[in-house]
Amino acid sequence: MNIVRHRKIFYIISGLLIAGSIAAVMIWGLNFGIDFKGGAILEVSYAENQRPEQDNVEDIISAQNIGEASIRPTGEEGYIIRIKALSEGERTLFVTALARGNEGFEVKRSDSIGPILGKELQSKAIISIILVMIAIVLFITFAFRKVSEPVSSFKYGLIAIIALLHDVIVPTGAFAILGHYHGLEIDALFVTALLVILGFSVHDTIVVFDRVRENLKLDAEKQVTKRVPATPFEEVVGQSISQTFTRSINTSLTVLLSLIALYYFGPEATRNFSLALFIGIAMGTYSSVFIGSPLLVTIQKWQEKRKKA
Secondary structure (H helix, E strand, C coil): CHHHHCHHHHHHHHHHHHHHHHHHHHHHCCCECHHHHCEEEEEEECCCCCCCCHHHHHHHHHHHCCCCCEEEEECCCEEEEEECCCCHHHHHHHHHHHHCCCCCCEEEEEEEECHHHHHHHHHHHHHHHHHHHHHHHHHHHHHCCCCCCCCCHHHHHHHHHHHHHHHHHHHHHHHHHHHHHHCCCECHHHHHHHHHHHHHHHHHHHHHHHHHHHHHHHHHHHHHHCCCCCCCHHHHHHHHHHHHHHHHHHHHHHHHHHHHHHHHHCCHHHHHHHHHHHHHHHHHHHHHHHHHHHHHHHHHHHHHHHHHC
């Protein structure tokens, strides 16, 4: 109940997070990886204690005249190198230059994607996220179709979308900041992470909404059988949040702990993926409890004011 009573505080917190995230994207933009802007990625490893210094690798790349490159150490003996798309001949010369004087040199991964395919993937990623959100609105509207008072089922769906936008915008803003300061890139796995976040967040939101629906139904039955006055909607929502709060937090904690383990002990390729999931799922739990359900009360009060006016 305290969550509903102090909902404006949580609205302000979310407003600041969203404003900061949008500002970060507008100011610094997103650091798109080769999945979206085209290019090549090489993961190379050297024999034990033979990995050259990063400055030496940068000198090799400069000598090849292949433009800018991003070099990131991975593990104890390797590098992940991101460069522009190379022809087969250029790639062979580049790998030969990297391997010169190192018998234990090995190319562990080599991926390449053209700029046209990258733009196509970017547009499809945006479309897929929009379609998922539309499907969620339609599903929630249908699932809560018998709920009309005091808030209609369609508004349950719209509130869920507001919460989902919150859960997508914040990790996107976080990656804009991390991309500017630490070089984190937006790749296809980031889009996958956003879709997973949408599914997890709407699941959490529906759990609370469903408890609100059940409590409204129980309250209506009490009004008929026991002839008691209707419980205020704000109190029904507060009670529903209290009943599902522990479950939501415990469920999210188990997932977040797993993601922490994946981030620190998993492979380099999934590190950004697990980080995006961690931020998004944490925000999803926050929005389902502190934003989505209190918004039901806010909309109900707005409706009352409009009727009185």
